[in-house]
Amino acid sequence: MAIVARRFGATDGRVRTPDGGEHYIFGFVDLTGVPEEEIFARRGRAQLPGPLLEADEGDEVFLTLTNLGMPTRPDLDDSHTIHWHGFPNQIPLWDGVPEASLSVPVGRDFVYYYRPRDPGTYMYHCHFEPVEHIQMGMVGPLIVRPALEKRPEFAGRRFAYNDPTTEYDREYLVFVTELDADAHAAVAGVQGFDWTEYRPEYWLLNGRSYPDTVRSGPELPRQPYSGLIFASPGEKVLLRCVNLGYQQHSLTILGITLRVVGVDAQPLRGKNGEDLSYYKNTLYFAGGQTMDVIFTAPEPGVYPLFNRNYHKNTNAGRTFGGMVSEVRVE
Amino acid sequence: MATVDLWAKEGYLSTPDGNSIYFWGFAAAADAPAQLPGPLLLARAGERVTVNLTNLLAVPVSLVFSGQGRIEAGGGPARPQYDPDGRLFSFTDVAAPDGGTMSYSFTPAFPGTFLYHSGANPPVQVPMGLYGALVVRPADYDPALPAYKTAYGFGTGTEFDREYLLVTGEIDPELHRATAAGTPYPIHRFKPRYWTLNGRCAPDTMLPDGVAHLPHQPRGAMIMAQPGERVLLRYAGAGVDSHPLHPHGNHTRIVGLDGRLLQNGTADLSYKRFTVLVNPGQTYDQIFQWSGLGFTPENPIPTVLPNIRNLAVGEAGWTMWSGSPYLGRKGDIPVGVVSYNEAGEYHFMLHSHEEVKITNWGEFPGGMMTMIAIFSSLDPGVGVLT
Numbered sequence: 001m002a003i004v005a006r007r008f009g010a011t012d013g014r015v016r017t018p019d020g021g022e023h024y025i026f027g028f029v030d031l032t033g034v035p036e037e038e039i040f041a042r043r044g045r046a047q048l049p050g051p052l053l054e055a056d057e058g059d060e061v062f063l064t065l066t067n068l069g070m071p072t073r074p075d076l077d078d079s080h081t082i083h084w085h086g087f088p089n090q091i092p093l094w095d096g097v098p099e100a101s102l103s104v105p106v107g108r109d110f111v112y113y114y115r116p117r118d119p120g121t122y123m124y125h126c127h128f129e130p131v132e133h134i135q136m137g138m139v140g141p142l143i144v145r146p147a148l149e150k151r152p153e154f155a156g157r158r159f160a161y162n163d164p165t166t167e168y169d170r171e172y173l174v175f176v177t178e179l180d181a182d183a184h185a186a187v188a189g190v191q192g193f194d195w196t197e198y199r200p201e202y203w204l205l206n207g208r209s210y211p212d213t214v215r216s217g218p219e220l221p222r223q224p225y226s227g228l229i230f231a232s233p234g235e236k237v238l239l240r241c242v243n244l245g246y247q248q249h250s251l252t253i254l255g256i257t258l259r260v261v262g263v264d265a266q267p268l269r270g271k272n273g274e275d276l277s278y279y280k281n282t283l284y285f286a287g288g289q290t291m292d293v294i295f296t297a298p299e300p301g302v303y304p305l306f307n308r309n310y311h312k313n314t315n316a317g318r319t320f321g322g323m324v325s326e327v328r329v330e
Numbered sequence: 331m332a333t334v335d336l337w338a339k340e341g342y343l344s345t346p347d348g349n350s351i352y353f354w355g356f357a358a359a360a361d362a363p364a365q366l367p368g369p370l371l372l373a374r375a376g377e378r379v380t381v382n383l384t385n386l387l388a389v390p391v392s393l394v395f396s397g398q399g400r401i402e403a404g405g406g407p408a409r410p411q412y413d414p415d416g417r418l419f420s421f422t423d424v425a426a427p428d429g430g431t432m433s434y435s436f437t438p439a440f441p442g443t444f445l446y447h448s449g450a451n452p453p454v455q456v457p458m459g460l461y462g463a464l465v466v467r468p469a470d471y472d473p474a475l476p477a478y479k480t481a482y483g484f485g486t487g488t489e490f491d492r493e494y495l496l497v498t499g500e501i502d503p504e505l506h507r508a509t510a511a512g513t514p515y516p517i518h519r520f521k522p523r524y525w526t527l528n529g530r531c532a533p534d535t536m537l538p539d540g541v542a543h544l545p546h547q548p549r550g551a552m553i554m555a556q557p558g559e560r561v562l563l564r565y566a567g568a569g570v571d572s573h574p575l576h577p578h579g580n581h582t583r584i585v586g587l588d589g590r591l592l593q594n595g596t597a598d599l600s601y602k603r604f605t606v607l608v609n610p611g612q613t614y615d616q617i618f619q620w621s622g623l624g625f626t627p628e629n630p631i632p633t634v635l636p637n638i639r640n641l642a643v644g645e646a647g648w649t650m651w652s653g654s655p656y657l658g659r660k661g662d663i664p665v666g667v668v669s670y671n672e673a674g675e676y677h678f679m680l681h682s683h684e685e686v687k688i689t690n691w692g693e694f695p696g697g698m699m700t701m702i703a704i705f706s707s708l709d710p711g712v713g714v715l716t
Binding site for chain 1: 487521522523572574576578579580581596597598599600601602603604605607620621622623625631632633634635636638640641642643645646648649650651655657676677678679683684685686688689691692693694695701
């Protein structure tokens with residue numbers, strides 16, 4: 001069991017959409033290993049989604065949150081938290097709900113501690129005024145890897161859960177959110193926003209909308225996760241799907257059937273070991289849910305991945321855009 | 331329960347942001363206020379239930395009971411009702427406006443959580459508030475015997491120590507305003523501004539049952555338990571939208587869906603989730619347990635709690651926190667912050683993860699949100715459905 005020490009900063013920044021739009025965000029930036037005197041320079045450099053937090057089952061995770069403040073909104077002295085969504089038996093101190101323990105003001109640090117016991121795909125987000133801070137981008141992916149991988153007979157192999165039938169060769173994040181440009185503009189302009197008027201016009205996969213999802217270069221430094229999925233024929237591919245939006249989404253990959261092996265960081269096994277995994281062509285899931293699905297890569301080709309709510313395959317009304325990417329088998 | 335009397339009436343809902351909203355609801359007595367949700371109907375599998383409806387509204391009202399077969403109304407099988415042009419206006423026999431009555435009876439065959447609501451013009455009458463929950467006990471239910479204090483019967487693995495009911499709903503104030511004024515409302519423009527658990531918006535959800543200033547919303551939504559206890563959470567989707575409800579603190583194990591035990595013969599089909607999507611008309615029966623991580627002053631947390639004056643506590647002016655990392659302990663709370671923490675209990679939020687819905691007309695905190703409070707010691711009379 002290892003000690004995992006990470007440090008995330010909370011700050012603001014900007015993301016781009018393929019139609020030339022630029023949108024003000026709040027978010028996290030990875031400060032792990034950054035010298036103290038360089039931390040100030042990371043203000044305004046939030047990424048979407050936030051840095052991946054990963055640990056092995058049984059590790060001790062010490063996650064420091066540093067509130068760097070908002071250079072674009074110096075008037076805004078909101079505090080922040082990190083909520084590990086789905087962590088079993090958590091205590092309020094590390095649960096990140098300001099109304100139930102504490103939050104981190106500008107210029108302060110706080111250390112969250114986790115000793116994960118259940119492998120799977122989770123998410124983290126800020127829970128301070130969550131309707132604003134989550135939509136503004138304070139979200140990130142979270143993976144716990146099973147102890148099975150450390151058993152000598154499974155050395156070098158990778159599994160989603162402590163279950164040999166969840167073995168995979170490659171894994172990818174499919175992290176879905178939405179973006180309402182009016183809400184982001186209001187926050188940038190120090191204006192109130194009626195959240196019941198939330199009406200996104202961008203649908204994001206790993207913080208990007210198509211065609212940015214199928215770029216893999218360095219041109220989007222604040223949106224570092226490409227949406228491309230690569231595999232060779234016959235390889236088993238694990239998709240870790242996270243919905244941290246405010247809408248329900250319906251993901252499909254043309255020509256590929258998905259085996260659902262885990263939901264909400266729980267392997268699909270009954271209490272008596274029954275195999276409850278199942279096959280789906282379309283994954284329908286709501287905000288705050290995760291799904292782990294495995295497929296075997298078919299013959300070489302390009303297999304579109306998209307949201308079957310077709311109106312979400314757009315950027316501000318223009319086709320194609322939004323929640324569209326590609327599985328490239330080559 | 332053999333016979334229950336319900337009155338369909340009008341009333342006014344209170345929202346925490348100061349709004350007062352005209353609504354239609356069911357009352358438990360002729361002189362009692364209409365309530366949201368309607369009175370809880372508690373029944374037992376295999377025992378006949380009769381519900382006598384008296385309609386004091388100016389429109390016809392009826393009752394439907396989800397998941398129940400062979401419903402009788404007015405002495406014969408309940409039937410859909412059509413106007414003279416042959417157009418459906420109610421799923422079942424109606425109580426006529428302005429004092430009409432109708433009697434419904436059925437025998438629940440299965441234990442579980444169900445809904446009842448008006449079947450007359452339901453696109454208007456259900457959002458207006460004419461809904462409630464029906465909980466059917468298993469035939470062998472006996473709360474005095476732990477093995478028989480179950481959701482689905484002896485030997486089904488559904489034993490519980492405490493139980494709570496959360497009925498979800500939505501409120502579009504414009505529908506209510508137009509209905510009160512008798513003006514047209516385009517129902518396809520339904521646009522909720524409030525989201526409710528047991529008819530209340532947060533933070534009222536966390537108030538006790540029966541508080542005097544909420545006469546039409548008598549049912550609280552606070553979940554309270556001790557560590558390790560099996561808490562039966564019954565979710566019922568009474569409104570017209572779907573809600574992903576997420577409890578902090580732990581997953582729930584879903585043991586029943588729509589009032590049916592998740593078992594096929596000997597195969598266990600129950601499952602654990604950290605978020606469940608409560609769809610319109612759907613119910614979930616779940617076991618929630620919080621056992622903690624074992625930290626006590628004798629086995630201290632491995633992080634240093636900083637000077638809390640350097641951190642933010644109760645920025646809204648109030649907090650549910652004790653100021654201590656440990657269950658049952660009190661610590662420092664900054665001067666000027668009101669703590670509603672009673673005995674060092676832990677609070678975990680339970681809320682819709684469509685975060686727009688945890689606002690009151692756009693303002694957080696509000697809406698479909700409550701807390702799960704874990705006390706080191708709690709009266710056994712807390713968490714009993716009545």
